[in-house]
Amino acid sequence: MSPYQVEQSTVDSTNSCFPLSLQGPDLIKKANGLHGFMNWKRALLTDSGGFQMVSLVELAEVTEEGVRFRSPYDGKEILLSPEKSIEIQNALEMIKRDVSGFAIGGLSGGEEKDHFWRMVKLSTEYLPPEKPRYLMGVGYATDLVVCVALGCDMFDCVFPTRTARFGSALVPWGSLQLKHRQYAKDFEPIDEDCECPTCKRYTRAYLHALFRSDTAALHHITIHNIAYQLNLMRFIRESIQQEKFPAFVQQFMKRMYGSVEQYPRWAIEALSTVNIKLE
């Protein structure tokens, strides 16, 4: 999606790390900062590079000094050391002396959910309540709902866009694998309640057929999945403001899993620690 489309879908901030270390701080300075480089006026979060350390592990070699990447630009090697990572972020003036909020990291590597939610709760309990808590790398719908209940405010995740590129469309009751033959003659939109441009114009059958010949299909599904995430967060926000959040959680779980027997045990436990009893 272009930065303009993202803006139109009312995303408030977006994440970008990969270009930093490879472009070099000087080039970004010349471009009037990362905002200028991408032509994106809203908030930007930069990353330490930890996730890339894992996700780009084939391109990288981890040593005592840092992580060595091979650049797709020119095949040259770059060493992303802890010092360099911080230096780059300083160059972009993203770190202030009086910290504006807290990022909870290191919890998106696929660790056991039982462990995961307990660590999140531990972190949020110790953090001052008036500053935002940003939970890094969390994005599955259920995880988002539970972590909001546990006290997190902001999230980032590659999941919705990445899964879109594999043809998977997110819906309130799970996901649709649009590449599957069952959608070849399904003339419904992805989600009839969704207001995104994709659901307004195209059917599942059309997207299924489009896959074979055109990467535009991935683009359409990306737009939908981003809209899905944003709608989810909007419902969460509105239900909190209307003091109906526990009811929202009940409704969400019912729609996603069908019946209490199907609800993931870790979610039931986590929610009960903040007085949301699922039935």
Next chain:
Amino acid sequence: MPDSVLYCSLHDPASPCPSGYNTNKTVSVWGGGGRIEITLSKFMAIQQAFRADWYQSMADGEPLPPGASRKRIKKSVDRTLGFLDDCLKVHQNSEALKNTEIIGVIEGGDILEERLRSVRETVKRPVGGFLLDGFQGDSLHDDPKLNLISSVIGELPEDKPRLIHGIGKPDEVLECISRGVDLFEGFFPYLMTEQGRALTFNFKDNIDPETEVLERNGCGDNEISNKPLGNEGKMIPFTTDLRSEQFRGDFTPLLEGCSCFCCKSHTRAYLYHLLVTNELLAGVLLMIHNLHHYFGFFQSIRDALRDGKMQQLTELITKQKF
């Protein structure tokens, strides 16, 4: 797209079309899963389901090698006329197709006699327009091919559209228009996008004399749009290869003066970054620009035809061929 005219052709101009598969009763097309053999009844069933505004009649137009035998070429003319008559029989009795036009296809390879036979016979049938088939693929720049086009069009009525497939480069488009072709396929911007290339040729015939003098002396600031850049590797005239290192720190728009979304919002450096990191967004932005540019080119052709300025436009484009 309810306000557009929908035309259904047999083949995808952006995909290869191997030859040797057509028969007296069938033609072959290539889909996602490979070759599909189509009989006449299947073809007409498809057309009645699609209900396009226009459709290309079923035709034996597979690409023939340059030295193709006269016998093979004659066969393609005969088969195509036979298919047309069979299509018409179904078309004229079809409720579904009552608002649809069928486009007659002119074959004949590179043999003038066969081309004339094909066009004279096709003109006798109640078709809505004419497609000059078999000119796709190799460069149009040999006079025999261009002469064939002229000769064929010489036999066509003035009041029905003339289509050609597979021609997309700006100079070739103009050659065909000057000989009477009306409609072209839009695959060229798509092909260029797939190669990471942007259309950057100049078609605005409103250069003031002062700038023109500067350009001729090689010191105009229009150099960017007048000369193809990206000199490493193969050069395709009229386009710029954005994967070239020189764009890495270039914060100017893709094409100065272009009003498309891509040029108004983003820079060459950003596009270079997207291309080199294999981001899908590269193709999205490039496609927006390339289509916008190509449509602008065709608008300038329509304006030039109306104002009698085709010669100037042709000179401008020809200058940029190399």
